[in-house]
Amino acid sequence: MKRYFILFFLTSLLTGCGNKGLTPRELVTEYYDAFNSSDFNRLTGVITDSITIIEGEYVMPYSKESFHEQFRWDSIFQPTYKILELEEQDNQIIVTVASSSKRYKFLKNDPLTCQFRISFNSNEITKLESLDCPNADWNVWQTERDSLVNWTKKNNPELDGFIHDLTMNGAINYLKAIELYENRKDAL
Structure with a gap:
């Protein structure tokens, strides 16, 4: 007991x-x-x-x-x-x-x-x-997002679709796309 x-x-x-x-x-x-x-x-x-x-x-x-x-x-x-x-x-x-x-x-x-x-x-x-x-500022947000998505689609198609991929891998691809975009040769 x-x-x-x-x-x-x-x-x-x-x-x-x-x-x-x-x-x-x-x-x-x-x-x-x-x-x-x-x-x-x-x-x-x-x-x-x-x-x-x-x-x-x-x-x-x-x-x-x-x-x-x-x-x-x-x-x-x-x-x-x-x-x-x-x-x-x-x-x-x-x-x-x-x-x-x-x-x-x-x-x-x-x-x-x-x-x-x-x-x-x-x-x-x-x-x-x-x-x-x-x-x-949702207009700036959308402009930046769209620029990244369009550039990635053209220049790094292997990362295309990251914007809709809400998995950890999608986020990793999102960061890769940002890094590539910010380091692109045509950036001033």
Whole structure:
């Protein structure tokens, strides 16, 4: 009987050591800290088994496995995230984040500051919705992206398609294309 009590106590203790004690603000901070440290295991501790990312008209549902692939893709660009503001609003968090990366630098939008609405379920993050990116210049972004894609298609067709390949290999090809483009002989 004593063994069962100890086993029950330890099981209760271990299952209760998750994020039950973290506030929504702390969960959001941990989420971005996990990205900054490239620690997917930390990240899985604060998200639900399925997480949805909404950017404009794009609704992207992820399982933890598919979110891991997105995480790996993102990590290739060596991003950093800095929380500028956190505000609680109707059981959600509105967070303003400045992010920098090799990709944003190339697209001439670095740092990219955006605001997100983060929703929770059972003390875990379940949804991130992009609200606004006030300092983004989407015209410059599109011009730089299109120049890179078109140049790569013509000069390095083996890398063509990187823009739609959201795997780690796609991100590696994206960085290769940037490097080749920036070091091209016709660049001034």
